[in-house]
Amino acid sequence: MNLSVSAPHSSGLLIAGRAVTSLDKDLLKAAKYGDHDGVVDDLIQGANPLTWNEDFRTALALVSKFGRSYYAQTEHQDDAQIANALLEAGAKVNALDSRWRTPLMEASLSLKPNTVEILLAHQADVFARDKYSHTAYSDAAWILQANPNRDEEGKSVLSLLSGSMKKTQSYVTTPDTE
Secondary structure (H helix, E strand, C coil): CCCCCCCCCCCCEEECCEEECHHHHHHHHHHHCCCHHHHHHHHHHCCCCCCECCCCCEHHHHHHHCHHHHHHCCCCHHHHHHHHHHHHCCCCCCCCCCCCCCHHHHHHHCCCHHHHHHHHHCCCCCCCCCCCCCCHHHHHHHHHHHCHHHHHHHHHHHHHHHHHHHHHHHHHHCCCCC
């Protein structure tokens, strides 16, 4: 999907010293509620995929944590598609919020395997730690233990994260062979 982004008009509000438009606010709301068409429309109209809310959560972090899945208690494919659209439009996969959490941590905590897979494909940092030293893997393991009824999604997320950790470590620890 190729999204053309134009410069929106400012509403005059500032978050951390930068103007936030009403279109940016619409993007954040659409992402939080898993509104795929709303997100794509907002991006095409010029919403900034890098915008964040008062907690420094980007649209990518909001859809990773909430989206349709949050309200349905099961992953909805639109959430992964929204994450992909935001990444294609320039969202930062490793953006940190006020607690140093990444979208991957939020998707892992919400047990969203399809979203986790897309974030990992876009080079999400599987080793990132929040300000409490939690990782995406520790979050997924904790929430799976607390919600055994989400066993399938939890095991899928843990498997994706584990595979990415092993793959990343092999790049670091494998000596060059020529």
